[in-house]
Amino acid sequence: xxxxxxxxxxxxxxxxxxxxxxCVPISNHLYFYWYRQILGQKVEFLVSxxxxxxxxxxxxxxxxxxxxxxxxxxxxxxxxxxxxEDSAMxxxxxxxxxxxxxxxxxxxxxLTVL
Amino acid sequence: xxxxxxxxxxxxxxxxxxxxxxxTYSNSASQSFFWYxxxxxxxxxxxxxxxxxxxxDGRFTAQLNRASQYISLLIxxxxxxxxxxxxxxxxxxxxxxxxxxTSLTVIP
Numbered sequence: 001x002x003x004x005x006x007x008x009x010x011x012x013x014x015x016x017x018x019x020x021x022x023c024v025p026i027s028n029h030l031y032f033y034w035y036r037q038i039l040g041q042k043v044e045f046l047v048s049x050x051x052x053x054x055x056x057x058x059x060x061x062x063x064x065x066x067x068x069x070x071x072x073x074x075x076x077x078x079x080x081x082x083x084x085e086d087s088a089m090x091x092x093x094x095x096x097x098x099x100x101x102x103x104x105x106x107x108x109x110x111l112t113v114l
Numbered sequence: 115x116x117x118x119x120x121x122x123x124x125x126x127x128x129x130x131x132x133x134x135x136x137x138t139y140s141n142s143a144s145q146s147f148f149w150y151x152x153x154x155x156x157x158x159x160x161x162x163x164x165x166x167x168x169x170x171d172g173r174f175t176a177q178l179n180r181a182s183q184y185i186s187l188l189i190x191x192x193x194x195x196x197x198x199x200x201x202x203x204x205x206x207x208x209x210x211x212x213x214x215x216t217s218l219t220v221i222p
Contacts, residue, residue, distance in 0.1 A: 033210075043158060043201065043212040056208035091157055103210070105157035 002026045004106035006092050012112045013082055021077045021109045023092030032075045033093040033103060034067065036060070043091070049075065082113045117141060120202050120213035128221050131192050135216045137185040137202030146205040147178050149187045151198045152215060158201055161187075192220045 005024045013019050025032050034046040047057040049067055066078045075094075079086055089110050093103040120137045127133050139147075147164040162169060164176040164185055175188040185202055197220045202213035 035212075042214040043152075045209045045211070048208065058209060089155075102160050102163075105159065107157050 002104075004092055004094055004104050006090075006106035006109050008109060009107065010110045010112070012114065015084060015113055016081050018078065018080050019082060019111060021079070021090050021092075021111070023075045023077070023094075023106055024073050025075055025092065025094030026096070026104055027073070029094035029096045029104075031055075031095045031097070032067075032069070033095075034077045035091045035093065035105075036088040037091065037108075038085075038088040046077070079111075082111075084113050087111055087113045117206065117211035118202050118204050118213040120216050122214055122216060124217040124219060126219045126221055127192055129192055129194060131220075132188065132190045133192060133218060134189075135187045135200050135202075135218075137187075137213055139183050139185070139202075139204045139206075139211075141204075141206045142180075142183060144183075144204045144206040147185050148203040148205075149174075149176055149185075150201040150203055150212075152201055153198050158203075158212075161200070189218075192218075194220050194222060196220050 007022045011019055032049040035043050037043045045058050047061045048055045064080050068076050089108045091108045092106040095103045118139050125133055149161040150158040151161045152158045162171050162176050164178045166178050168177045173190045177186045199215040199217050201215045204211045
């Protein structure tokens, strides 16, 4: 069964550093998403991406964040100047139809900011 | 006001029991509704979509009441493998909103 993959599984960084989280969505999917889940809290929507541009973003997704689809397979989330409160699990998801259809989540990247 | 609210539980039930989870959402314009399952430190996985007519998938039954802005999930004949956190998810505007989840532990 096709699946969404994410790398790395765990990223440790120093406060103020930049990190890039990588995702490979399911190959025929066209809609991509990033979510975060702070430990013990709910899953929060960050951004959706379609046709090489952001289609929606939450208030969490400020200028510190950016997304990119640098090639035909990868979908990245860049976090600039990381803060302690950025520590969370970051999930990538993809779907093959407009956002109301099933989303498939990747296993997540656990980001720890020290 | 939270977009999606769920009773966090925990629910501890014996094997074979029937358990029901409830969820309310705040925006009457919400378009689509889902139940996801999340195991500890894992990614959410879609359990089922929820329709006004109600839908069933094996031991799982989901129901939507648009007038009351209420979603339910019923699990019959609980199995040990049903132990997880169940997330109520609502699609509103162009965003998915997740509830905090309801924790279920099925006890032998």
